Amino acid sequence: KLLSWKSRGARDLLCRICLVSAISSALFTNDTTCVVLTEFVLKTARQQNLPPHPFLIALASSANIGSSASPIGNPQNLTIAVKSKISFGDFLFGILPAMLMGVFVNALVLLCMYWKSLSVQKDVEDPSGEMVPLEDMTSHRFSPAIMSRHESSSPSVHVENEVIHQDTQKISSKRSGYLVVIGMLISLFRGFNMSWSVISAGLALVVLDFEDAEPCFEKVSYSLLTFFCGMFITVEGFNQTEIPNTLWKFVEPHARIDHVGGIAVFAAVILGLSNLSSNVPTVLLLGKLVDASSASAITGGNWNGNKAWLILAWVSTVAGNFSLMGSAANLIVCEQARRA
Template structure:
């Protein structure tokens, strides 16, 4: 694409810069309006500056991606209600053999849950589990929180529904769920394994020696408390309430103890949970069979609403509509920036040195993706580079075109481990850890960077070697 008129290039760059600043620094003092409003502001400025028309702005919004994202969020909400994450939490403490064993378990559970339920969801509901486990064993939280966040990012590469950028790639590339999963899964497995080894190597001393002074309130957590982790406030029927004691649930406007419930009610609850799991398994099987991902996700979400047999509003309130709006604004803003011609011009300059079939070219390409993913975030990077990388690789062979999409998915996601700001999953772990009552812990930028840099470089290199072969 040729460069647009000078005025449009300048104004489009200004609009994109405003979007970028507010996406990376949502609480910037001069305009603390947050990421979502910043995204919508960037999109609106693209239209006001006449970089694109209103119709072009609407056309740039990718509806299948939004539907897929909405469907997976609804499904994740019902899985939370069905105690899926509570059972995952039990795996973290079942017959544990020490701190290093816990590191491996957290890495494994975090990776698997992220591949199936998205990395952000996994970090949202597992952070408090991890803090409780560290406290129960009188161990420092830092390596365990890093294990959760980093493995969530690495594990989410395994499937198209693992993270937002994979959703974009799967929708734009036409690569099936099965091809995506089988192509990238070996890299994911090795990445999680070596990430855990690196954690043990860096934090070996902390994991081998418990805190010098035991926390006087450490007895607050025991195996039972960890297994009965309480999630969000009672906005949904059948959901445990934070302020209520263990075993109490909120249902139809009243509290009840599931230990005293009639057999028929317990049977109905177990039957409902089983139906939820069957629907989710059916969704995954349908995706593996190559059915339309957006249609499959929204069908599974609707099936769960019907099976719940009650007003779906409380469940729909759990959906992050701010994230959906952020995506809408981002689609428009990135498309407007593409229309300035700047990304195409930069790609034309770099393309001769970034050939995917050459080791040096692959290294340069990976470095560009890694830097861009940390500067402008991973989803905008995918939107900016995806089609260009695929077109360039298709000139080599169709197999390299598919490989280009998988490499983009791998590097843009693993790049999120580089710094605390590199991934939403990192920020979720950091914010959730600070808010846990009586157990709050602050994971600082520098603590994360100390592990993030070597982990990102090591895991990225391992994955590239596997994906290239």
């Protein structure tokens, strides 16, 4: 609703997509954000006769950038937070300024790239012609046969009570969902175990939904899961060759984070690997190497070690925007758009 409410045109819609996807991905991961919003973005673009490509790119790129702000924003951030033992608050406030600047720059670049295509004014489709969801049809539409069959039992009163019950259940379910999310965030800021906090919140939401989970499982992309399983196996095999350790020993003296040049070299290594093997395998590959060398990079203690980890989290996440293979969110958006 926030994306389409009082939208002032294509450019306004693109900026909203950038903002909403960035915030959502920081709370619910970039992959989840792309799964949920891709279909809605396509539907909105189709209703307004707009080209979908700018909005899909805005969704994927902003979801990647926004997910960098929190340890639960994407899998590589959670891996980094667990290995480095950085608290949720330190992680969030350490990357938040860069994330906000990244979302702003991303929206600005997309507006410049697609300014002409977003300037074309086209006729808007009549939303009344949309297909009505099946559950709405079964709740509010009745055939003459059904009406005649239930005339004697006051069907209108029964239907009205059923609708009121469904609306009340939806409202209570939404409120419960908001409370669960708020409780999860409080637990994370209080320093509780991130994995268990998120799993507990997810189980609570499943229980509160009171619906069959089978439709959710049908939406699982098993081809993507197979792809990443193969990627992780490949990375582990590559680690066993000792080639990464040899290359890191050569690069590490030039990639120390005590000066701008070292940070640039460190970022370039992460950027290259992230686009070759995706960002999650890159973090698994570089994680233990960074852990071993970050303490000796500068004589400054934990803050400098945390700085190396945060640079790894930020660059590996943003690097996903440079190629299709750089991030799972990119693949999800493409797969969802192709199916649509």
